[in-house]
Amino acid sequence: MRVADFDFELPEGAIAQVPAEPRESARLLHVADELADLHVADLPDLLEPRDLLVLNDTAVLPTRFFGSRGEVAVEVTLIRPEGGDAWWGLARPGKRLRVGDWVRLASGLDAQVLDKDPEGPILFRFTTDGAELIRRIKAEGRMPLPPYIRRARGGDLDDHRAYQTVFARHDGSVAAPTASLHLTQALLERIRARGVASEFVTLHVGAGTFLPVKADDTDDHVMHPEWMELRPEAAARIQAHRQAGGRVVAVGSTALRTLETMARPDGTLGHGTVETRLFVTPGYRFGVVDRMLTNFHLPKSTLFMLVCAFAGMERMKRAYAHAAATGYRFFSYGDASLLERNQD
Missing domain, CATH: 3.40.1780.10 (QueA-like)
Structure with missing residues:
Protein backbone atom coordinates (compact mmCIF):
# COMPACT_ATOMS: atom_id res chain seq x y z
CA MET A 1 0.00 0.00 0.00
CA LEU A 61 15.70 2.83 30.99
CA PRO A 62 16.82 6.48 31.21
CA THR A 63 19.27 6.17 28.35
CA ARG A 64 19.59 9.81 27.28
CA PHE A 65 22.85 11.54 28.23
CA PHE A 66 24.38 14.98 27.77
CA GLY A 67 28.11 14.40 27.74
CA SER A 68 31.26 15.44 25.93
CA ARG A 69 34.10 14.34 23.68
CA GLY A 70 36.90 16.47 24.94
CA GLU A 71 35.61 20.05 24.66
CA VAL A 72 32.77 19.12 22.30
CA ALA A 73 29.30 18.70 23.79
CA VAL A 74 27.63 15.44 22.76
CA GLU A 75 24.09 14.17 23.28
CA VAL A 76 23.76 10.37 23.23
CA THR A 77 20.65 8.21 23.44
CA LEU A 78 21.42 4.53 23.94
CA ILE A 79 18.99 2.42 21.94
CA ARG A 80 20.04 -1.26 22.03
CA PRO A 81 22.43 -3.36 24.12
CA GLU A 82 25.11 -5.36 22.35
CA GLY A 83 26.62 -7.63 24.99
CA GLY A 84 27.41 -6.83 28.62
CA ASP A 85 29.47 -3.68 28.08
CA ALA A 86 28.34 -2.31 24.71
CA TRP A 87 25.31 -0.39 23.44
CA TRP A 88 24.24 1.00 20.11
CA GLY A 89 23.23 4.64 20.41
CA LEU A 90 22.22 7.74 18.49
CA ALA A 91 24.48 10.75 18.91
CA ARG A 92 24.37 14.44 18.12
CA PRO A 93 26.63 15.52 16.51
CA GLY A 94 27.21 11.93 15.42
CA LYS A 95 29.23 12.78 12.32
CA ARG A 96 31.99 14.30 14.42
CA LEU A 97 32.55 11.07 16.35
CA ARG A 98 35.22 8.72 14.98
CA VAL A 99 35.97 5.08 15.74
CA GLY A 100 38.34 5.11 18.70
CA ASP A 101 37.02 8.36 20.21
CA TRP A 102 36.17 8.42 23.91
CA VAL A 103 32.96 10.03 25.16
CA ARG A 104 32.18 10.91 28.77
CA LEU A 105 28.43 10.54 29.33
CA ALA A 106 28.46 11.23 33.07
CA SER A 107 30.98 11.43 35.88
CA GLY A 108 32.98 8.23 35.60
CA LEU A 109 30.75 6.80 32.86
CA ASP A 110 33.02 6.65 29.82
CA ALA A 111 32.55 4.87 26.50
CA GLN A 112 34.67 4.34 23.39
CA VAL A 113 33.30 4.43 19.84
CA LEU A 114 33.73 0.92 18.39
CA ASP A 115 31.76 1.13 15.14
CA LYS A 116 29.45 3.36 13.11
CA ASP A 117 26.46 2.20 11.11
CA PRO A 118 25.97 4.10 7.81
CA GLU A 119 22.31 4.54 8.84
CA GLY A 120 23.34 6.56 11.91
CA PRO A 121 23.65 4.36 15.03
CA ILE A 122 27.03 4.22 16.80
CA LEU A 123 28.37 1.30 18.85
CA PHE A 124 29.81 2.33 22.23
CA ARG A 125 31.80 0.13 24.62
CA PHE A 126 31.73 1.17 28.26
CA THR A 127 34.40 0.83 30.93
CA THR A 128 31.90 -1.00 33.14
CA ASP A 129 29.43 -3.75 32.29
CA GLY A 130 26.54 -5.94 33.38
CA ALA A 131 24.44 -4.98 36.37
CA GLU A 132 26.81 -2.16 37.33
CA LEU A 133 26.39 -0.53 33.92
CA ILE A 134 22.59 -0.73 34.18
CA ARG A 135 22.79 0.75 37.68
CA ARG A 136 24.85 3.67 36.39
CA ILE A 137 22.50 4.25 33.45
CA LYS A 138 19.50 4.32 35.81
CA ALA A 139 21.31 6.67 38.21
CA GLU A 140 22.74 9.12 35.66
CA GLY A 141 20.53 9.08 32.56
CA ARG A 142 17.45 11.03 31.55
CA MET A 143 14.32 9.60 29.99
CA PRO A 144 14.62 9.12 26.20
CA LEU A 145 11.50 11.09 25.32
CA PRO A 146 10.36 11.20 21.69
CA PRO A 147 11.69 14.23 19.80
CA TYR A 148 8.22 15.79 19.53
CA ILE A 149 8.11 16.20 23.34
CA ARG A 150 10.19 19.30 23.86
CA ARG A 151 12.28 19.70 26.98
CA ALA A 152 15.06 22.04 28.02
CA ARG A 153 18.56 20.57 27.81
CA GLY A 154 18.87 17.92 30.49
CA GLY A 155 15.19 17.04 30.46
CA ASP A 156 12.62 17.11 33.21
CA LEU A 157 12.94 14.91 36.30
CA ASP A 158 9.14 14.59 36.42
CA ASP A 159 9.39 12.46 33.28
CA HIS A 160 11.14 9.71 35.26
CA ARG A 161 7.78 9.03 36.90
CA ALA A 162 5.41 10.11 34.16
CA TYR A 163 7.11 8.16 31.34
Whole structure:
Protein backbone atom coordinates (compact mmCIF):
# COMPACT_ATOMS: atom_id res chain seq x y z
CA MET A 1 0.00 0.00 0.00
CA ARG A 2 1.05 3.60 -0.50
CA VAL A 3 2.43 5.20 2.66
CA ALA A 4 0.73 8.44 1.58
CA ASP A 5 -2.64 6.72 2.15
CA PHE A 6 -1.92 6.90 5.89
CA ASP A 7 -1.38 10.65 6.04
CA PHE A 8 -3.73 13.03 7.83
CA GLU A 9 -3.84 16.65 8.97
CA LEU A 10 -2.81 17.28 12.57
CA PRO A 11 -3.83 20.60 14.14
CA GLU A 12 -1.08 22.81 15.50
CA GLY A 13 -0.76 22.29 19.24
CA ALA A 14 -2.33 18.80 19.21
CA ILE A 15 0.86 17.05 20.36
CA ALA A 16 0.73 16.60 24.15
CA GLN A 17 3.82 17.91 25.93
CA VAL A 18 2.85 16.72 29.41
CA PRO A 19 0.63 13.84 30.55
CA ALA A 20 -2.85 14.21 31.97
CA GLU A 21 -2.95 14.44 35.76
CA PRO A 22 -4.28 12.27 37.22
CA ARG A 23 -3.46 9.70 34.58
CA GLU A 24 -6.98 8.32 34.19
CA SER A 25 -8.38 11.81 33.53
CA ALA A 26 -7.12 11.54 29.93
CA ARG A 27 -9.85 11.42 27.31
CA LEU A 28 -10.86 8.10 25.76
CA LEU A 29 -12.47 7.70 22.35
CA HIS A 30 -14.39 4.43 22.02
CA VAL A 31 -14.13 3.47 18.35
CA ALA A 32 -16.82 1.00 17.27
CA ASP A 33 -19.56 1.38 14.65
CA GLU A 34 -20.19 4.71 16.40
CA LEU A 35 -17.78 7.01 18.22
CA ALA A 36 -18.19 7.75 21.94
CA ASP A 37 -16.30 10.46 23.84
CA LEU A 38 -15.33 9.26 27.32
CA HIS A 39 -12.38 9.31 29.73
CA VAL A 40 -9.89 6.62 30.67
CA ALA A 41 -11.59 6.51 34.08
CA ASP A 42 -14.62 5.08 32.24
CA LEU A 43 -12.64 2.09 30.95
CA PRO A 44 -13.90 -0.40 33.59
CA ASP A 45 -17.48 0.25 32.41
CA LEU A 46 -16.48 -0.76 28.85
CA LEU A 47 -15.01 -4.09 29.97
CA GLU A 48 -16.77 -7.34 30.83
CA PRO A 49 -15.68 -10.53 32.66
CA ARG A 50 -15.18 -12.18 29.26
CA ASP A 51 -12.40 -9.66 28.56
CA LEU A 52 -8.77 -10.42 29.43
CA LEU A 53 -6.34 -7.50 29.58
CA VAL A 54 -2.82 -8.15 28.27
CA LEU A 55 -0.25 -5.57 29.36
CA ASN A 56 3.43 -4.98 28.61
CA ASP A 57 5.51 -4.91 31.82
CA THR A 58 8.70 -3.56 30.25
CA ALA A 59 10.50 -0.74 32.06
CA VAL A 60 12.02 2.27 30.31
CA LEU A 61 15.70 2.83 30.99
CA PRO A 62 16.82 6.48 31.21
CA THR A 63 19.27 6.17 28.35
CA ARG A 64 19.59 9.81 27.28
CA PHE A 65 22.85 11.54 28.23
CA PHE A 66 24.38 14.98 27.77
CA GLY A 67 28.11 14.40 27.74
CA SER A 68 31.26 15.44 25.93
CA ARG A 69 34.10 14.34 23.68
CA GLY A 70 36.90 16.47 24.94
CA GLU A 71 35.61 20.05 24.66
CA VAL A 72 32.77 19.12 22.30
CA ALA A 73 29.30 18.70 23.79
CA VAL A 74 27.63 15.44 22.76
CA GLU A 75 24.09 14.17 23.28
CA VAL A 76 23.76 10.37 23.23
CA THR A 77 20.65 8.21 23.44
CA LEU A 78 21.42 4.53 23.94
CA ILE A 79 18.99 2.42 21.94
CA ARG A 80 20.04 -1.26 22.03
CA PRO A 81 22.43 -3.36 24.12
CA GLU A 82 25.11 -5.36 22.35
CA GLY A 83 26.62 -7.63 24.99
CA GLY A 84 27.41 -6.83 28.62
CA ASP A 85 29.47 -3.68 28.08
CA ALA A 86 28.34 -2.31 24.71
CA TRP A 87 25.31 -0.39 23.44
CA TRP A 88 24.24 1.00 20.11
CA GLY A 89 23.23 4.64 20.41
CA LEU A 90 22.22 7.74 18.49
CA ALA A 91 24.48 10.75 18.91
CA ARG A 92 24.37 14.44 18.12
CA PRO A 93 26.63 15.52 16.51
CA GLY A 94 27.21 11.93 15.42
CA LYS A 95 29.23 12.78 12.32
CA ARG A 96 31.99 14.30 14.42
CA LEU A 97 32.55 11.07 16.35
CA ARG A 98 35.22 8.72 14.98
CA VAL A 99 35.97 5.08 15.74
CA GLY A 100 38.34 5.11 18.70
CA ASP A 101 37.02 8.36 20.21
CA TRP A 102 36.17 8.42 23.91
CA VAL A 103 32.96 10.03 25.16
CA ARG A 104 32.18 10.91 28.77
CA LEU A 105 28.43 10.54 29.33
CA ALA A 106 28.46 11.23 33.07
CA SER A 107 30.98 11.43 35.88
CA GLY A 108 32.98 8.23 35.60
CA LEU A 109 30.75 6.80 32.86
CA ASP A 110 33.02 6.65 29.82
CA ALA A 111 32.55 4.87 26.50
CA GLN A 112 34.67 4.34 23.39
CA VAL A 113 33.30 4.43 19.84
CA LEU A 114 33.73 0.92 18.39
CA ASP A 115 31.76 1.13 15.14
CA LYS A 116 29.45 3.36 13.11
CA ASP A 117 26.46 2.20 11.11
CA PRO A 118 25.97 4.10 7.81
CA GLU A 119 22.31 4.54 8.84
CA GLY A 120 23.34 6.56 11.91
CA PRO A 121 23.65 4.36 15.03
CA ILE A 122 27.03 4.22 16.80
CA LEU A 123 28.37 1.30 18.85
CA PHE A 124 29.81 2.33 22.23
CA ARG A 125 31.80 0.13 24.62
CA PHE A 126 31.73 1.17 28.26
CA THR A 127 34.40 0.83 30.93
CA THR A 128 31.90 -1.00 33.14
CA ASP A 129 29.43 -3.75 32.29
CA GLY A 130 26.54 -5.94 33.38
CA ALA A 131 24.44 -4.98 36.37
CA GLU A 132 26.81 -2.16 37.33
CA LEU A 133 26.39 -0.53 33.92
CA ILE A 134 22.59 -0.73 34.18
CA ARG A 135 22.79 0.75 37.68
CA ARG A 136 24.85 3.67 36.39
CA ILE A 137 22.50 4.25 33.45
CA LYS A 138 19.50 4.32 35.81
CA ALA A 139 21.31 6.67 38.21
CA GLU A 140 22.74 9.12 35.66
CA GLY A 141 20.53 9.08 32.56
CA ARG A 142 17.45 11.03 31.55
CA MET A 143 14.32 9.60 29.99
CA PRO A 144 14.62 9.12 26.20
CA LEU A 145 11.50 11.09 25.32
CA PRO A 146 10.36 11.20 21.69
CA PRO A 147 11.69 14.23 19.80
CA TYR A 148 8.22 15.79 19.53
CA ILE A 149 8.11 16.20 23.34
CA ARG A 150 10.19 19.30 23.86
CA ARG A 151 12.28 19.70 26.98
CA ALA A 152 15.06 22.04 28.02
CA ARG A 153 18.56 20.57 27.81
CA GLY A 154 18.87 17.92 30.49
CA GLY A 155 15.19 17.04 30.46
CA ASP A 156 12.62 17.11 33.21
CA LEU A 157 12.94 14.91 36.30
CA ASP A 158 9.14 14.59 36.42
CA ASP A 159 9.39 12.46 33.28
CA HIS A 160 11.14 9.71 35.26
CA ARG A 161 7.78 9.03 36.90
CA ALA A 162 5.41 10.11 34.16
CA TYR A 163 7.11 8.16 31.34
CA GLN A 164 6.96 4.85 33.21
CA THR A 165 4.00 2.51 33.75
CA VAL A 166 2.90 1.69 37.28
CA PHE A 167 3.59 -2.01 36.64
CA ALA A 168 7.01 -1.70 34.94
CA ARG A 169 9.16 -4.67 36.01
CA HIS A 170 11.75 -5.63 33.38
CA ASP A 171 14.41 -3.09 32.34
CA GLY A 172 15.06 -2.78 28.63
CA SER A 173 12.89 -0.28 26.73
CA VAL A 174 14.02 3.01 25.25
CA ALA A 175 10.40 4.14 24.84
CA ALA A 176 7.32 3.64 26.98
CA PRO A 177 4.35 1.42 26.06
CA THR A 178 2.31 4.59 26.05
CA ALA A 179 -1.24 3.21 26.21
CA SER A 180 -0.37 1.81 29.65
CA LEU A 181 0.77 5.21 30.96
CA HIS A 182 -2.93 6.01 31.53
CA LEU A 183 -3.43 3.18 34.01
CA THR A 184 -3.12 3.57 37.77
CA GLN A 185 -3.25 0.96 40.51
CA ALA A 186 -6.67 2.28 41.56
CA LEU A 187 -8.01 1.94 38.01
CA LEU A 188 -6.59 -1.58 37.72
CA GLU A 189 -8.34 -2.47 40.99
CA ARG A 190 -11.64 -1.22 39.57
CA ILE A 191 -11.05 -3.33 36.46
CA ARG A 192 -10.36 -6.41 38.60
CA ALA A 193 -13.53 -5.69 40.57
CA ARG A 194 -15.45 -6.02 37.29
CA GLY A 195 -14.20 -9.61 37.07
CA VAL A 196 -11.64 -8.77 34.36
CA ALA A 197 -8.36 -10.68 34.65
CA SER A 198 -5.01 -9.55 33.30
CA GLU A 199 -1.80 -11.11 31.99
CA PHE A 200 1.63 -9.65 31.32
CA VAL A 201 3.97 -9.94 28.36
CA THR A 202 7.32 -8.20 27.87
CA LEU A 203 8.39 -6.34 24.75
CA HIS A 204 11.33 -3.95 25.02
CA VAL A 205 10.39 -1.01 22.82
CA GLY A 206 13.22 -0.02 20.50
CA ALA A 207 14.25 3.17 18.76
CA GLY A 208 12.32 2.14 15.67
CA THR A 209 9.24 3.52 17.36
CA PHE A 210 10.66 7.03 16.77
CA LEU A 211 11.71 6.51 13.17
CA PRO A 212 9.54 7.69 10.27
CA VAL A 213 8.58 5.43 7.38
CA LYS A 214 10.80 6.68 4.56
CA ALA A 215 9.58 4.26 1.88
CA ASP A 216 6.80 5.20 -0.53
CA ASP A 217 5.24 1.73 -0.31
CA THR A 218 4.64 -0.25 2.87
CA ASP A 219 6.17 -3.34 1.21
CA ASP A 220 9.53 -1.57 1.17
CA HIS A 221 9.63 -0.64 4.88
CA VAL A 222 11.88 -2.71 7.16
CA MET A 223 10.92 -2.96 10.84
CA HIS A 224 13.67 -2.82 13.46
CA PRO A 225 13.85 -5.93 15.68
CA GLU A 226 12.48 -5.75 19.22
CA TRP A 227 13.10 -8.29 22.00
CA MET A 228 9.95 -9.87 23.42
CA GLU A 229 8.90 -12.66 25.75
CA LEU A 230 5.65 -14.51 26.29
CA ARG A 231 6.02 -16.79 29.30
CA PRO A 232 4.56 -20.34 29.08
CA GLU A 233 2.09 -19.94 31.93
CA ALA A 234 0.75 -16.66 30.53
CA ALA A 235 0.42 -18.16 27.05
CA ALA A 236 -1.51 -21.13 28.47
CA ARG A 237 -3.93 -18.89 30.36
CA ILE A 238 -4.50 -16.60 27.37
CA GLN A 239 -5.13 -19.57 25.10
CA ALA A 240 -7.54 -21.15 27.60
CA HIS A 241 -9.43 -17.85 27.91
CA ARG A 242 -9.85 -17.65 24.14
CA GLN A 243 -10.92 -21.27 23.84
CA ALA A 244 -13.59 -20.60 26.46
CA GLY A 245 -15.05 -17.84 24.27
CA GLY A 246 -13.37 -14.90 25.99
CA ARG A 247 -12.01 -11.76 24.35
CA VAL A 248 -8.41 -10.59 24.47
CA VAL A 249 -7.84 -6.86 25.02
CA ALA A 250 -4.30 -5.74 24.12
CA VAL A 251 -3.19 -2.68 26.06
CA GLY A 252 -1.01 -1.02 23.46
CA SER A 253 0.55 -1.98 20.15
CA THR A 254 3.46 -3.72 21.89
CA ALA A 255 1.16 -6.17 23.69
CA LEU A 256 -0.71 -6.76 20.43
CA ARG A 257 2.47 -7.38 18.42
CA THR A 258 3.76 -9.80 21.06
CA LEU A 259 0.57 -11.86 20.96
CA GLU A 260 0.27 -11.81 17.19
CA THR A 261 3.94 -12.78 16.80
CA MET A 262 3.24 -15.86 18.91
CA ALA A 263 -0.04 -16.76 17.17
CA ARG A 264 0.11 -20.10 15.33
CA PRO A 265 -1.87 -20.98 12.18
CA ASP A 266 -3.78 -23.69 14.08
CA GLY A 267 -5.19 -21.12 16.51
CA THR A 268 -2.88 -21.97 19.41
CA LEU A 269 -0.44 -19.60 21.06
CA GLY A 270 3.29 -20.17 21.24
CA HIS A 271 5.61 -18.94 23.97
CA GLY A 272 9.25 -18.10 24.53
CA THR A 273 11.75 -15.33 23.85
CA VAL A 274 12.27 -14.02 20.32
CA GLU A 275 12.97 -10.87 18.36
CA THR A 276 9.95 -9.62 16.47
CA ARG A 277 9.82 -7.58 13.28
CA LEU A 278 6.05 -7.93 12.88
CA PHE A 279 4.72 -5.13 10.65
CA VAL A 280 0.92 -4.97 10.62
CA THR A 281 -0.83 -3.25 7.71
CA PRO A 282 -4.38 -3.48 6.33
CA GLY A 283 -5.08 -7.00 5.12
CA TYR A 284 -3.39 -8.63 8.10
CA ARG A 285 -5.50 -11.40 9.67
CA PHE A 286 -5.47 -11.10 13.45
CA GLY A 287 -5.22 -14.38 15.29
CA VAL A 288 -5.48 -13.41 18.96
CA VAL A 289 -6.54 -9.84 19.78
CA ASP A 290 -10.19 -8.69 19.79
CA ARG A 291 -9.98 -5.21 21.34
CA MET A 292 -7.16 -2.72 21.71
CA LEU A 293 -6.38 0.25 23.94
CA THR A 294 -3.96 2.64 22.27
CA ASN A 295 -2.96 6.29 21.96
CA PHE A 296 -3.31 8.53 18.89
CA HIS A 297 -0.37 8.05 16.55
CA LEU A 298 1.76 9.92 14.04
CA PRO A 299 0.65 10.35 10.42
CA LYS A 300 2.23 7.77 8.08
CA SER A 301 3.62 5.81 11.06
CA THR A 302 3.70 2.04 11.43
CA LEU A 303 1.44 2.45 14.46
CA PHE A 304 -1.26 4.28 12.52
CA MET A 305 -1.02 1.55 9.88
CA LEU A 306 -1.52 -1.05 12.61
CA VAL A 307 -4.68 0.57 14.01
CA CYS A 308 -6.06 0.94 10.49
CA ALA A 309 -5.49 -2.78 9.98
CA PHE A 310 -7.17 -3.55 13.29
CA ALA A 311 -10.26 -1.34 13.21
CA GLY A 312 -10.57 -0.51 9.50
CA MET A 313 -8.97 2.35 7.58
CA GLU A 314 -12.14 4.36 6.96
CA ARG A 315 -13.25 3.96 10.56
CA MET A 316 -9.86 5.09 11.88
CA LYS A 317 -9.65 8.06 9.53
CA ARG A 318 -13.11 9.10 10.73
CA ALA A 319 -12.02 8.60 14.36
CA TYR A 320 -8.83 10.62 13.92
CA ALA A 321 -10.67 13.43 12.15
CA HIS A 322 -13.13 13.54 15.06
CA ALA A 323 -10.29 13.50 17.60
CA ALA A 324 -8.46 16.33 15.84
CA ALA A 325 -11.62 18.42 15.54
CA THR A 326 -12.64 17.98 19.19
CA GLY A 327 -9.33 18.66 20.89
CA TYR A 328 -7.96 15.23 21.70
CA ARG A 329 -4.25 15.25 22.55
CA PHE A 330 -1.97 13.14 20.37
CA PHE A 331 1.07 10.87 20.74
CA SER A 332 2.96 9.54 23.78
CA TYR A 333 1.56 11.83 26.48
CA GLY A 334 -1.78 12.22 24.73
CA ASP A 335 -5.25 10.74 25.03
CA ALA A 336 -6.36 7.17 24.34
CA SER A 337 -8.76 5.17 22.22
CA LEU A 338 -10.43 1.81 22.72
CA LEU A 339 -10.72 0.04 19.38
CA GLU A 340 -13.09 -2.76 18.45
CA ARG A 341 -11.63 -5.09 15.83
CA ASN A 342 -13.05 -4.75 12.33
CA GLN A 343 -15.01 -7.90 11.55
CA ASP A 344 -15.06 -7.48 7.75
